Amino acid sequence: MSIEEATTPIARVRDALNTDMVGQQVRVQGWVRTKRTSKAGVTFLEVNDGSGLRNLQIVVPESMPDYAAVVDAATTGASISASGMIIQSPAEGQETELRAESVEIVGSSPEYPLAKKRHSFEYLRTMAHLRPRTNTFGAVARVRNQVSWSIHRYFHEQGFLYVQTPIITGSDAEGAGQMFQVTSMDLKHLPVSEGLVDFSEDLFGRPTYLTVSGQLEAEIMATAMSSVYTFGPTFRAENSNTSRHLAEFWMVEPEVAFCDLDGLADLAEDFLKRIFSDVLNESAEDMAFFNQRIQPGIVESLERIANSDFVRLTYTEAIEVLQRSGRDFEFPVYWGADLQAEHERYLTEIQFDAPVILTDYPAEIKAFYMRLNPDGKTVAAMDVLVPGVGEIIGGSQREERYDVLLRRMKESGLDPEHYWWYLDLRRFGSVPHAGFGLGLERVVHFITGMQNIRDVIPFPRTPKNVEF
């Protein structure tokens, strides 16, 4: 590389596609998507660097030094660095192109396994190290980034404090499924005392687990800082084999002091609408791609949702709606039964065709920390259901009354001594508070219209899948 080339400003592909750049001398670095050689003495390289969906066409003239060698090595997948001038393209298909004066092959790519054709998502999952280089997975990565930013921005603007809750926890029943156990002990030589593993030998001196939720710790922070949220990885050791579950996923959990269930539902609705409109505005190109190639109508659907009220009804009302529907459900509908996927789907896809916020579930089917309603049989719980994906948010007003919480804990078979600090929050300045959990992947799943949640996280962890 000459000194002149080294000092040429680097342009991202996304910027080089802008007609404002015409006449600029730039260097573009990226990976070759396709190569087309014309015998008229010119080769076209389409290059992408992840900055956007569209590729930059680099026109390599035969007169360029090392033309034959460069063109030979610039195969699909190769990384290159090209210098030249951005010009207005004389041909159809793109507004600008780079007229190369020099092209350096940074890394060649013989026998690249991803052909220039459509691959099944199942096959691409076996190529998780290369699939970010495809249009679909590049777009997913950018939308996921946009959603993450939007989440932080929303809460920041609302005056929430971003707090970090632990990933390793000593609580063995946070109320959300099977947990992964964490240990530093040698599993081949476990210290055993009276037939049981002696955890006093373990690093923490007791059994520890990967967190399934940051909620309990977020409640601690909320009862000091008022409005907080966590945003981090969570883990479920369930043997779930579905298109909607992961063993490791990212969850956003706001927790708000001096807030009841109505306030929480308002927050959830405002929050979701904001994410949807942000993505539509700021990832328009990628969303147009999903709309065209993945799920026709998804853009219009998101626009409608962002601009209309969510349907709100209580569990009891939902049961009545389902019973009146005349539908022959596989699982019977009666008060006290947990709603099945088919019931949720009926409500959100057929009855209302909109997001639905269901509230006030029977206490028996919900967690111990949810606030008992005055009727004594329901709790102030809330699920937000969206068409296609189902439950996207689960939350509740928390039980702030010491005696009620203690009783509910015992009824759930939990040892109050393990939750002494959680109970303490109800002894010292207790306050009504509420919070919810939103699965990042569920949101991206819904927004992109991708069929499988394993395709909206770069490195999915599911049973028997941890290669990358």
Next chain:
RNA sequence: UCCGGCGUAGCUCAGUGGCAGAGCGGGCGGCUGUUAACCGCUUGGUCGUAAGUUCGAAUCUUACCGCCGGAGCCA
């Protein structure tokens, strides 16, 4: 974990008891300011693994492994 479906060329799939196939990709050649390029030729196989039935198995049976879809659990 349960139910159902599927494992055949690098990829997507056809072949359902009698010679192992197509399209795409790869290679070679032609053509072209090209752009899902196009045209011709060509390459390419442990039919998931193991056992069984049969004169003969990719095809039928059994077990196992893997993948996909649905259900449950949930976000």
